[in-house]
Amino acid sequence: MSVNILSEPTNETLSSKQAIWQQIDDFALDALYDELNLENKPGLVCPSSNGSHSDMNHDTFIASITSLRGYFATLSEFGYENRAFVDLKNKGIYQEIKMRQATNNVNTHKGAIFNLGFASAAIGKCLQQNQSLTTQNICAQIVNSWQYDLTHHLERKADSHGQQMYKKYGVTGAIEMVSNGFQIIQNTALPCFYDTFYRTQDFEKAAMQTLMILISALSDTNLVWRGGIKDLMNAQMMAKQFLQAGGVYQSNWRQAVSTVNQYFIHCNLSPGGSADLLAVTIFFYKVENEFNNPV
Secondary structure: OOOOEEEEOOOHHHHHHHHHHHEEEEHHHHHHHHHHOOOOOOOEEEEEEEEOOOOOHHHHHHHHHOOOOHHHHHHHHHHHOOOOHHHHHEEEEEHEEEEEEEEOOOOOOHHHHHHHHHHHHHHHHHHOOOOOOHHHHHHHHHHHHHHHHHHOOOOOOOOOOHHHHHHOOOOOHHHHHHHHHHHHHHHHHHHHHHHHHHHHEEEEEHHHHHHHHHHOOOOHHHHHHHHHHHHHHHHHHHHHHHHOOOOHOOOHHHHHHHHHHHHHHHHHOOOHHHHHHHHHHHHHHHHHHOOOOOO
């Protein structure tokens, strides 16, 4: 599929644009469904378990994802139109209100609204400049277009989990991750996903291997909030041990993941930041493979 969008304001061009916005929206929602439906994720909600959560379940997440439909298309269009940073921010705030209405005020996808929102807007920027939709180009657009605004013009609520963890432990969160162009995804998570999927031809294995790499490497503020620095280090160590033992290439890899999952649930740990980044990784994978491979 070609990503070259002509600038002439014809009906055909408008239809082409709208089709791409819709496709970006579908990819974002599909990535969130893929992350949600990955079974046995340590401490996280999946179809068969609430993980370490008492206030949300699989149905809560389905309602949340449903409420997001159309948002990522809008953000991609905003990026294409070079809309002001405040427009993107306000749309995200409005979308979070819609999400909380759908989930009875449970925060299921605030991270996705932020992470995938700016990724979608950056895709619009790439299309406007006729750049190929590679993860590198998309992330460069985020840095070049919004790094300053994200760093200086985004309200950081003092009572938020992220800000409390930054003040107490110096652990940075989603704002820094996005403003720096998802470095851990570019350098670690997406290469892992590609490599594992190429070697196994198994989406589940690729997703789980990538999640465990993210848990092993990310200073996940959700883990720190629930358990503190010691529990973060323990979680990272368990993920590293799983990977060092062979990861999903072990014959008993599901049992090995289950052991980690049981520990996380026992300690009330949930690597929500890693789950958010897994969804972004899957999104980038979908975008790259749809738009950069000849039909």
